[in-house]
Amino acid sequence: MTQKMLEGFKVIDFTHVVAGPHATKILAEHGAEVIKIEPLDGDLSRLLPTHREGRSGYFIQHNVGKKTMAMDLATQEAQEICHELIKTADVVVENFSPGVMKKHNMDWETLKKINPGLIMCSISCFGQTGPLANLPGYDWIGQSYAGIVDLMGEPGKKPVFGDIAFGDVSTGAHAYGAIVAALLHKSRGGNGQHIDISLVEVLFSYHEFSVQLYDSTDGQVLATRSGSYHGMLSPVGIYQCKDRYVFILGLNHQWEGLTRAMEREDMFNDPRFTDVMAMAKYKDEINDAIEEWLDKVGDVDKALEILRANRVPCAPILNIAEVMDHPHSKERGTVRTISDPIFGDLRVPRTPLRFSEFPDIPDDQAGTLGQYNHQILREQLGYSEQKIADLETAGIITSKNI
Amino acid sequence: MSRRHVLDGVKVLDFSHYVAGPHCTRLMAEAGAEVIKVEAHAGDTSRHLPVIKEGRSGYYIQHNRGKRCISLDLRTKEAQDICHELVTQVDVVIENFTPGVMKKYNMDWAALSKVNPDLVMCSISALGQEGPLSKFPGFDYIGQAYSGVMGMTGQAGGPPALSGMAFGDISTGAHAYGAIVSSLFHRANGGGGQFLDITLLDCLFSYHEMNVQVYDASGGQMVPKRSGHRHSFVAPLGLFKCGDRYLIIIAIGPQWANLAKLLGREDWLDDPRMADPVSRNENSDEINAAIEAWLATIGDAEKAVKILIEDHHIPAAPVLDVPEVMEHPHMVQRGIVQTIKDPVFGDLKIPASPMKYSQFPEPLELQASSVGQHNEEILREKLNYSTEQIASLTESGVLGARDDT
Numbered sequence: 001m002t003q004k005m006l007e008g009f010k011v012i013d014f015t016h017v018v019a020g021p022h023a024t025k026i027l028a029e030h031g032a033e034v035i036k037i038e039p040l041d042g043d044l045s046r047l048l049p050t051h052r053e054g055r056s057g058y059f060i061q062h063n064v065g066k067k068t069m070a071m072d073l074a075t076q077e078a079q080e081i082c083h084e085l086i087k088t089a090d091v092v093v094e095n096f097s098p099g100v101m102k103k104h105n106m107d108w109e110t111l112k113k114i115n116p117g118l119i120m121c122s123i124s125c126f127g128q129t130g131p132l133a134n135l136p137g138y139d140w141i142g143q144s145y146a147g148i149v150d151l152m153g154e155p156g157k158k159p160v161f162g163d164i165a166f167g168d169v170s171t172g173a174h175a176y177g178a179i180v181a182a183l184l185h186k187s188r189g190g191n192g193q194h195i196d197i198s199l200v201e202v203l204f205s206y207h208e209f210s211v212q213l214y215d216s217t218d219g220q221v222l223a224t225r226s227g228s229y230h231g232m233l234s235p236v237g238i239y240q241c242k243d244r245y246v247f248i249l250g251l252n253h254q255w256e257g258l259t260r261a262m263e264r265e266d267m268f269n270d271p272r273f274t275d276v277m278a279m280a281k282y283k284d285e286i287n288d289a290i291e292e293w294l295d296k297v298g299d300v301d302k303a304l305e306i307l308r309a310n311r312v313p314c315a316p317i318l319n320i321a322e323v324m325d326h327p328h329s330k331e332r333g334t335v336r337t338i339s340d341p342i343f344g345d346l347r348v349p350r351t352p353l354r355f356s357e358f359p360d361i362p363d364d365q366a367g368t369l370g371q372y373n374h375q376i377l378r379e380q381l382g383y384s385e386q387k388i389a390d391l392e393t394a395g396i397i398t399s400k401n402i
Numbered sequence: 403m404s405r406r407h408v409l410d411g412v413k414v415l416d417f418s419h420y421v422a423g424p425h426c427t428r429l430m431a432e433a434g435a436e437v438i439k440v441e442a443h444a445g446d447t448s449r450h451l452p453v454i455k456e457g458r459s460g461y462y463i464q465h466n467r468g469k470r471c472i473s474l475d476l477r478t479k480e481a482q483d484i485c486h487e488l489v490t491q492v493d494v495v496i497e498n499f500t501p502g503v504m505k506k507y508n509m510d511w512a513a514l515s516k517v518n519p520d521l522v523m524c525s526i527s528a529l530g531q532e533g534p535l536s537k538f539p540g541f542d543y544i545g546q547a548y549s550g551v552m553g554m555t556g557q558a559g560g561p562p563a564l565s566g567m568a569f570g571d572i573s574t575g576a577h578a579y580g581a582i583v584s585s586l587f588h589r590a591n592g593g594g595g596q597f598l599d600i601t602l603l604d605c606l607f608s609y610h611e612m613n614v615q616v617y618d619a620s621g622g623q624m625v626p627k628r629s630g631h632r633h634s635f636v637a638p639l640g641l642f643k644c645g646d647r648y649l650i651i652i653a654i655g656p657q658w659a660n661l662a663k664l665l666g667r668e669d670w671l672d673d674p675r676m677a678d679p680v681s682r683n684e685n686s687d688e689i690n691a692a693i694e695a696w697l698a699t700i701g702d703a704e705k706a707v708k709i710l711i712e713d714h715h716i717p718a719a720p721v722l723d724v725p726e727v728m729e730h731p732h733m734v735q736r737g738i739v740q741t742i743k744d745p746v747f748g749d750l751k752i753p754a755s756p757m758k759y760s761q762f763p764e765p766l767e768l769q770a771s772s773v774g775q776h777n778e779e780i781l782r783e784k785l786n787y788s789t790e791q792i793a794s795l796t797e798s799g800v801l802g803a804r805d806d807t
Binding site for chain 2: 003005006018022026030044047048049050052057058060061062108126127129130131132133135136137138140141142143144145146147148149150151152153154158159160161162163164165166168169170171173174176177178180181182183184185187188190191193194195196197198200201202204205206207208209210211212213214215216217219221222223224225226227228229230231232236237238240245246247249252254276277308311313314315316317318319320321322323324326327328329331332334335343346347348349350351352353354355356357
């Protein structure tokens with residue numbers, strides 16, 4: 001068995017920016033043939049930094065391993081090309097605002113007639129149904145509607161914003177899992193089906209605590225942003241040590257380790273600090289003691305060493321440069337390098353799925369705009385060079401070296 | 403096809419606790435897989451997390467419905483033998499102990515792949531099965547710190563902000579779910595078993611959809627840092643105040659033209675300083691001031707969102723708190739909240755599974771089990787143990803006592 005896990009499976013990919021492309025990137029990395037259909041001016045993410053020679057590093061990160069075609073989906077000719085490709089495909093993935101695929105004659109009702117065994121996954125900000133369904137969405141829009149942004153920042157002040165696409169990437173992973181589960185189901189005799197994945201629902205499931213807490217206290221306990229410390233548990237938070245920050249957690253059995261590390265057995269023996277839920281009441285006092293100790297130690301590495309010797313969960317707060325240079329990231333290969341023929345070498349996060357049978361990530365490229373127009377039309381649909389040239393002249397397909 | 407759901411018939415032995423592993427096996431149970439959860443006698447530590455009613459944890463219920471529970475003292479040879487026997491009967495083993503613990507219990511991949519060569523085993527950890535940091539205890543927040551995610555959240559120049567949610571755990575559980583199901587699919591197509599090493603660190607680090615390549619490709623010139631209320635590299639994108647509420651506005655794509663028109667600044671559309679999201683970021687003070695001035699004339703965040711999104715198709719959203727999400731008509735219609743009827747705890751609202759399959763539109767009715775609830779049932783059904791054997795294992799402390807809270 002040298003065949004990759006999804007080799008021989010064909011995916012027609014109408015996705016753009018991050019959530020959809022993360023799902024189809026994983027499909028491509030596992031050996032599926034992913035044909036990405038872009039509009040004539042390309043995926044919006046081709047406009048996002050960094051740019052070199054007109055080519056976007058952002059686009060490369062999320063689109064390695066995909067064959068790209070560019071066409072005007074508003075035309076009947078382009079829709080026919082897609083229908084032909086979908087006839088022999090296993091999976092269609094898209095993340096337009098709901099309604100757009102229908103406008104292009106590519107909604108589930110249409111596609112399941114063309115290919116009854118098809119698995120179609122629609123990814124959207126709000127889902128395919130409901131009053132907000134048709135609104136345009138981004139990760140941060142989903143975060144706001146899911147009650148996530150409200151939980152970040154100083155209490156009573158304006159929330160803060162994370163420069164990270166944590167909803168998109170996780171939504172892509174949920175979509176990938178649902179797609180392969182549907183493929184497995186089909187391989188065991190089940191039917192094709194439509195999968196509806198939304199950012200707002202993925203993000204809402206991040207509340208591993210707050211929803212049931214609010215519900216089962218009859219609304220008495222409402223989670224809100226709590227600055228650098230956890231709102232309901234203590235000690236959990238981000239502490240300052242000279243000019244650095246460090247995360248420390250000292251709950252349950254770790255409280256003993258923490259008090260030992262700080263040489264504060266008196267705090268361990270203090271009857272006020274025996275119950276985790278009750279300790280939150282004294283969080284200012286506890287936090288002050290921790291920062292006083294960190295100040296005395298005076299060096300973040302030294303403090304981490306002492307905490308670890310006492311099995312207290314702790315970590316330095318790293319910036320991107322520090323993560324990329326950390327010996328642990330290096331040994332694990334957390335960062336990978338893509339060698340792009342136009343952009344040059346580019347370092348990006350590695351896909352988090354690690355398989356013992358397939359330890360290496362394929363050395364794939366991201367397509368330029370419309371790079372595979374000719375090849376796919378000729379080889380998969382039997383179009384003549386003349387017919388392809390006519391489509392180009394009519395402006396239905398295009399290509400550009402970006 | 404009378405299958406209950408997409409993973410009906412798939413058998414899982416689950417050694418996971420807290421959230422990352424349990425989210426993965428929750429997704430599997432909700433997709434119809436048979437999950438047997440192995441716990442220590444005291445149970446998964448998350449059984450002690452709030453809210454507790456009648457001794458039963460709402461936190462535990464949220465992450466563990468649809469799993470049958472057996473409680474074993476894994477330090478004993480007898481418990482390890484029981485697990486090995488169960489491993490011969492399952493498709494998947496999943497665990498999220500600190501690396502090294504499974505080996506101590508004779509349950510690492512080297513041992514289990516001999517017991518069942520077709521096994522798919524998934525280890526979830528904060529920082530990975532090897533590497534200098536692998537042996538340290540890990541939590542979601544530890545992964546956030548080491549991945550640079552925590553460092554990206556908070557006021558510019560101020561301390562980082564701690565987020566009150568498990569955004570690494572849930573995503574890691576979903577990545578693990580995808581990896582496990584692909585391995586099962588691979589196996590069904592003639593491939594063998596394999597080992598999966600899934601980490602919080604990798605999943606959180608992949609949240610940097612922009613930061614890593616920007617830092618790298620700028621030759622280290624652009625170091626991403628937390629930026630408070632606005633995005634560091636592209637504009638306009640950020641949080642704004644309107645009246646006493648907050649909203650988010652994003653106009654980096656084609657919506658920029660709509661925003662410029664709404665603000666009465668059509669001149670920006672021909673202004674080379676405002677040509678693309680990156681150059682606009684260099685002039686973002688001017689743009690943000692215009693947005694704030696406009697918001698001041700509206701004075702109500704809900705109304706501003708409505709004008710932005712419905713009248714001008716500019717992505718915008720109000721910042722909602724948890725109850726506002728739960729009561730929002732869209733979320734209600736979509737069923738984003740699921741009500742669990744727990745026999746001990748009573749009714750409990752939790753986030754519903756984000757995976758919606760057209761073939762299986764209705765969620766399965768699943769309950770969370772109590773500690774050791776299925777000790778007897780599993781040993782009898784799966785391994786043909788006699789009543790006497792089970793009694794003797796309970797007496798010697800290998801098998802935990804059933805505790806129905």
